[in-house]
Amino acid sequence: MAPLAPEPRINASLLAKYRGQTVRLPAKVVKIVGSTATVEASDGGQIGVHLGRDMHIADTYVEIIGSVKDDLSLKALTSINLGDRLDMKAVQAVIEFSQSSKGEGILV
Amino acid sequence: MSGLLTTGFCELIHTSASDPKDVIPIVQILNIKKISGQGQDKDRYRVIISDGKYFTQGMLATQNNPLVESKQIDKNTVVKLTQFASNSVQGRKLIIILALEPVEYNGDKIGNPTNLEKAEISSATHTNGGAPPPNGASGGASAPLRAAPSRAAQGGRDVGPLFPIERLSPYQNKWTIKARVTAKSEIKHWSNQRGDGKLFNVTFMDETGEIRATGFNETVDTFYEMLQEGKVYFVSRARVNIAKKQFNNVNNDYEIAFERDTEIEACDDESVPKMKYNFTSIGDLESLQKDEMCDVIGIVKEVHELGSVTSKATNKPFAKRDIQLVDQSGQSVRLTLWGKQAENFEHKDEPVIAFKGVKVGDFGGRSLSMFSSATMSLEPDIPEAHQLRGWFEAEGRNKQFTAYTNTNVTRTENAVANPSELKTIGQVKDEQLGMNDKTEYFSTSATVAFIKQETFAYPACANPDGCNKKVMDSGSGWVCEKCERTWENPIWRYILQMNIMDHVGSIWITGFNEVAEQIMGIPANDLTGLKEGGDESKFGSYFQKAVGQTFTFQMMAKQDSFNDQPRVRYQCRRVSEPDFVSESARLVQQINLMG
Numbered sequence: 001m002a003p004l005a006p007e008p009r010i011n012a013s014l015l016a017k018y019r020g021q022t023v024r025l026p027a028k029v030v031k032i033v034g035s036t037a038t039v040e041a042s043d044g045g046q047i048g049v050h051l052g053r054d055m056h057i058a059d060t061y062v063e064i065i066g067s068v069k070d071d072l073s074l075k076a077l078t079s080i081n082l083g084d085r086l087d088m089k090a091v092q093a094v095i096e097f098s099q100s101s102k103g104e105g106i107l108v
Numbered sequence: 109m110s111g112l113l114t115t116g117f118c119e120l121i122h123t124s125a126s127d128p129k130d131v132i133p134i135v136q137i138l139n140i141k142k143i144s145g146q147g148q149d150k151d152r153y154r155v156i157i158s159d160g161k162y163f164t165q166g167m168l169a170t171q172n173n174p175l176v177e178s179k180q181i182d183k184n185t186v187v188k189l190t191q192f193a194s195n196s197v198q199g200r201k202l203i204i205i206l207a208l209e210p211v212e213y214n215g216d217k218i219g220n221p222t223n224l225e226k227a228e229i230s231s232a233t234h235t236n237g238g239a240p241p242p243n244g245a246s247g248g249a250s251a252p253l254r255a256a257p258s259r260a261a262q263g264g265r266d267v268g269p270l271f272p273i274e275r276l277s278p279y280q281n282k283w284t285i286k287a288r289v290t291a292k293s294e295i296k297h298w299s300n301q302r303g304d305g306k307l308f309n310v311t312f313m314d315e316t317g318e319i320r321a322t323g324f325n326e327t328v329d330t331f332y333e334m335l336q337e338g339k340v341y342f343v344s345r346a347r348v349n350i351a352k353k354q355f356n357n358v359n360n361d362y363e364i365a366f367e368r369d370t371e372i373e374a375c376d377d378e379s380v381p382k383m384k385y386n387f388t389s390i391g392d393l394e395s396l397q398k399d400e401m402c403d404v405i406g407i408v409k410e411v412h413e414l415g416s417v418t419s420k421a422t423n424k425p426f427a428k429r430d431i432q433l434v435d436q437s438g439q440s441v442r443l444t445l446w447g448k449q450a451e452n453f454e455h456k457d458e459p460v461i462a463f464k465g466v467k468v469g470d471f472g473g474r475s476l477s478m479f480s481s482a483t484m485s486l487e488p489d490i491p492e493a494h495q496l497r498g499w500f501e502a503e504g505r506n507k508q509f510t511a512y513t514n515t516n517v518t519r520t521e522n523a524v525a526n527p528s529e530l531k532t533i534g535q536v537k538d539e540q541l542g543m544n545d546k547t548e549y550f551s552t553s554a555t556v557a558f559i560k561q562e563t564f565a566y567p568a569c570a571n572p573d574g575c576n577k578k579v580m581d582s583g584s585g586w587v588c589e590k591c592e593r594t595w596e597n598p599i600w601r602y603i604l605q606m607n608i609m610d611h612v613g614s615i616w617i618t619g620f621n622e623v624a625e626q627i628m629g630i631p632a633n634d635l636t637g638l639k640e641g642g643d644e645s646k647f648g649s650y651f652q653k654a655v656g657q658t659f660t661f662q663m664m665a666k667q668d669s670f671n672d673q674p675r676v677r678y679q680c681r682r683v684s685e686p687d688f689v690s691e692s693a694r695l696v697q698q699i700n701l702m703g
């Protein structure tokens with residue numbers, strides 16, 4: 001699969017844990033208003049994302065790499081389009097395993 | 109005989125308005141039951157005392173407990189009641205024994221006393237006892253007993269106050285419950301060394317819980333027809349035992365056994381709730397352990413053929429049928445019906461069915477099986493059913509469901525290894541699939557590593573009816589032996605030999621036309637044309653493109669003899685794009701199971 005990423009992959013409930021840090025968030029785009037997007041993470045929680053001007057969110061599913069602000073929104077640095085189909089259950093499992101001892105060292 | 113006991117005492121007690129004074133009766137204790145005290149309360153002993161003619165209930169005042177505990181007072185002991193009082197409790201008289209002395213006696217039950225309360229109800233007149241009843245005969249005196257038979261809201265006659273099912277215990281046997289029959293089993297017969305018998309089960313439910321009841325032998329005849337599923341009944345005078353969890357999976361530590369004295373009456377009260385469900389969504393089934401019970405509700409997407417399995421235990425065949433259930437989670441699961449339910453299952457019109465008490469199995473990932481006490485309810489009138497129907501009509505109908513096995517679930521014969529269960533190539537070799545004389549089926553997720561370029565196709569009969577037999581080149585045409593026709597040009601069909609590989613191992617498989625065409629991306633005829641036309645590079649490029657693709661292969665393994673050596677041949681029946689969703693789900697499952 002993808003090479004080990006230095007940024008941990010998270011979902012909505014993990015935002016607080018990584019306050020102030022850079023993370024990856026795979027999510028489904030719910031709506032985009034101007035330069036703010038609302039996305040739904042793999043655990044169902046919704047997160048506000050501040051996009052840069054040159055960021056193109058083209059697909060339904062994206063992975064946003066960004067830093068977690070104090071108000072638990074995400075300031076996006078870059079995004080990756082993932083197409084219009086993504087198995088969020090599998091994503092959630094990956095995130096859970098990477099947080100648990102099972103995934104330590106294997107999944108980030 | 110009854111000379112020892114004060115005959116008529118029981119009647120006296122029951123008929124007197126106040127306690128008879130100056131009577132020191134001698135009675136026999138027929139039975140003692142301990143009623144455990146709750147919390148701070150002491151244990152109390154309930155006794156059955158007999159005067160040789162009748163018996164009745166009594167309670168021992170706790171100061172007498174030591175006498176019981178030291179066995180001075182026990183079953184069949186004869187005692188002198190030196191001090192007692194009588195209480196009216198719910199229309200019955202209960203004798204409270206304040207002081208008593210054991211009397212010398214070594215023997216069994218004296219006489220053949222009958223239950224006084226029963227006698228009171230059935231007979232209009234008393235037989236005379238010792239002292240004449242003060243308030244005249246049956247009319248007034250048995251009023252307290254008579255009043256109770258009217259079916260007041262408080263339930264039973266003198267058969268016990270109305271209990272919630274939750275409060276039933278073996279410690280009290282005077283109770284009545286008002287409950288609905290939520291499940292009734294068939295009559296089952298058995299015979300073992302001890303003899304033959306028959307039994308049936310029902311499950312009762314009220315607002316507080318549920319409990320299973322079993323009737324053996326004669327009670328089958330008495331109650332089987334009377335008890336109807338879905339109707340409410342008063343039940344009393346049955347025995348409460350500890351539940352045999354082996355046979356009984358109903359959520360209660362106790363169960364009921366019908367006895368000869370058991371009374372069951374129909375009741376019209378519809379306020380007793382109907383089935384209570386606690387549904388698990390099909391997608392969450394993987395979080396349940398194997399052999400756990402659950403309730404599910406779903407739409408029946410597919411109904412398979414009726415099959416038959418021979419029980420190893422009884423050597424009798426019984427019917428089984430699989431159905432595929434789907435719900436909003438996008439997951440589908442196979443549920444197995446047995447016996448009569450399998451035979452009678454007719455509903456091919458995608459109904460909503462709710463199942464209660466189905467057992468979770470791990471056949472092919474996750475599967476469900478109707479346990480003997482499971483119930484099935486067609487199109488139930490509950491909100492979940494309506495939601496399901498709404499979802500199905502809107503989007504569910506056309507949705508592609510991920511099965512707990514593979515998306516292309518094809519039920520093939522002799523499926524020992526579930527054909528849709530993914531195996532790694534290592535497993536295929538370890539398990540020696542196909543090495544016995546049986547044809548075995550399995551699926552594997554693998555990548556095409558190499559395709560043989562020589563003999564990749566054979567000339568087949570061009571008969572439009574689909575003959576496909578190999579035709580011989582006679583120089584002036586291609587001859588088909590079966591159709592006895594000659595064709596100018598054959599249709600080339602693939603007989604592709606490929607080496608497929610996964611992270612564990614690799615095997616050589618053969619793919620026929622349909623499969624190979626999918627892999628190669630070009631019909632065999634055209635490919636042969638390229639070869640014969642001499643366009644080597646284009647020809648080769650197709651092979652190159654085909655290599656490296658990953659598919660889910662549905663395979664058949666069979667043993668063949670190859671120059672006197674038995675060899676396993678793997679044939680591919682079907683090829684499909686790997687279903688990442690279900691494969692990830694499967695991997696998640698396996699990781700979860702990891703230590």
